[in-house]
Amino acid sequence: MLDILSLLDITFFLLAALGALVGIIFGAIPGMTATMAVAVCLPLTYALGLHHGLALLLGLYVGGISGGMVPAVLLNIPGTPSSITTTFDGYPMAQRGEGERALRVCVVASVVGGLVSAAILFLFAPLLAEFSIKFSYVEKFLIILLALTVIASMSRNMLVGIFSGVLGIWLSLIGTYSISDGGNGKTRLMFDFLEPYLFEGFSLLPVLIGIFGIATILLEAEQGVKSGLSGKEIKIGKGGGFSFGIFRGRLTNLVRSSFIGTFVGMLPGVGGSAASVLAYTQEKNLSRDSSEMGKGAPQGLIASESANNALTGGALIPLLSLGIPGDSTTAVLIGAFTLQGIQVGPLFIPENADTWYVMMTALVFANGVMFFLMFYAIKHIAKVVLVPKYILYPIIVMMCVVGAYAINYGIMFDVWTLLIFGVLGYLIQKVGLEVAPLIIGFILGGQAEVYFVKSLESFGGYSIFFTKSPIAVVLWALIAASVTFSVVMGLKSHAKRRLETSQ
């Protein structure tokens, strides 16, 4: 044990704190992600050595995932893909002048999510890794399908919502069924002249910031420039209205979402954004009153943010106990080990006990630093909305363009994607389609296809989806429950509306 204490020097903690700070900044800038932050700093691990390097990278990881909440709440732009569900309730709250309150809810939810997942990682990693390999293509497909059912429950008009979702899935299938996923590598859903640009399809991040950020700005621009401040009604400081009382009666949500986040994180190949979407769905389905969700309810923020931070511990489970990264950021993180010549695999934890404890310390410490940095800085961060829109929006557009260009190391078509989806986002709102289901379809569509096709290839027939394992049966039950719930809720609100109009 003393050995480990000697590894934890001041530099170690300073680096973890620095990582968290830089990570938050990366996460908060639309177009920059936790993955990018870790990738940019990866070469530093050469100079820093493994343990100091890991402190920095884990700080970046935790900070980067958390930072995404800031633009999601204040500007309706998810800073990272996993914070899209944060925009659903965060932005309406910010528009009501409750940006600071929303952010504080997010920060508390984030730190709880992060710490719960760290605890699960510490106590159960090998056991859970054992469990995660029970999830074959079939179960992974069903998880994605379950997350997709959120489309039905979150749309204002179910039919339109489902149509938007299907449109999103269709958009996600443009490109190739990649050979690196075992596909045939042939392009589809495009004209030949588009092949050089769309070979790998539209990339996620430009689509996301286009459809949220640019479209929001276009909608605002339509209303013309007003000289007034963008957030006159903003409540800052004591008037922010935050108290820990918000969490009363929300503990189940908090814990459930943290568990969902950890769980989705530990399934390799099921992307991080599925975590917050799934937690959001479950809160919507299971909470006593979910009628305000999507219109600015703190419970939506709690679900989304605790789940996406819980992803951090979850994604480290397969990395450290199977040698398989759980999400895109841990896929970069694995480089820190290989660059130092350390194998990660099923024997990593028993054979590298020091490194394991060091990582746990860094993870918990980074969560703490993230909490203090953000909880006390929010007052100032929330003032972003006080910047006049005619100054703020051009800066956001510029950052979006830079982020889109940088995300795949300098592809100009990504900037065009940003513009195309910005305009598309604007248009679909004009014609009455719904953005949120579309984007969820887009994010999950590609994975749904791969796992569906692979299930059929591996197991032969459609019946396998029902008979593969008890886990599959449980997932079907959850899917059925989620769909039934959406239909019942849909009918109820329909009846309510009819009652109101008849009165």
Add this chain to the structure above:
Amino acid sequence: MSMPNVPKTLGVSVLMAGMAFGSAAAMAADGPLRGNVRVVIGSTSTGGDTYQNSSIVVDALAEKLDLNMKVDAVGASSAFRFLDRDPRGNTLMIFHDQSYLGYLYGVEGYDNIFEKYTIGPTVAINPGNAYLVPKDSPYENLDQVIAAVGDGEEVRVAIQPGGVSEIGFSALKNAIAIEHPGMEDNLVAVNTGSQADKNQQLFDDQADLINGTVQANEQYTRLPADDQKAMRFVWLTARQGTIEQAPEDGLGQTSREQLLEYVEPNVTVTMGDENFTFDKEFFFLYNKDMDPAIVDQIDEALGEIYAEGEIQEVQKNSFFIPNFKPSDEAAEYLENKMSVYEGVIENIQ
């Protein structure tokens, strides 16, 4: 353990961060290669062998040439496109045998690199390409797999199609076609993606044999036999001479001596006259119109680096086998290598 110098360590990190973000061009360089040099690689992973190996080589090269050089993991199709666009020499590429195997397997986005690009020097071999079975598999070794397929038994092999992961499978199929004509179709490819997917196929009993690597799978081979995840190596595709150059301790807790049990002459896959082997080799690719003086400059610089002998130690510590061949030699060698594999692939079509 002494306390490290805090300000110094932090200073170094800030300095490195500056470099990572890309700073001003190094002016001291006086060769034909100038300014910032971007080295794109054919993999999108910064955790993989291509990135690791490229970092080692590029760091040494940057220091030798006193240039600012950075490795970018952009993936094969982007990397080729970036290279196509830049004849100045400020974009270079490092990739491995996938670059021509993709072409041989007809994967979209791959052209004949020997016609379209200038082949640069080879720098290292990753000797880890391997095939594994579950620890409780009925097949003791690769010969038994070949014999079983020859007897009409179906054996499923999980691979990622279209390249390095498939070439061993193709060779195995070819060997079966030679030794047991007409039976080769009993060796079935299960097309999967990442290493995680291939492992999962084995855990799910959807594959009998999987492609893997010594680096990624060594720990799985040390699990107890009753563990669902436990595996066994049956074949390393590398040449015997390549594994012999590996560090004596091997990798993890599998020694070089143990690894040698899975290569020639203990495990053989026939191609008729000789046996099939496959070393995954990393080399530079240049834009065809790039100034030949730059080709010479990099050859010369790498020649000096390898003559100094330090890089070999770094490579071996990371389980790479140093293998420097200057451009001309590399081009001829790789073209020969390609024609051998072309024969194998054509044979089984």
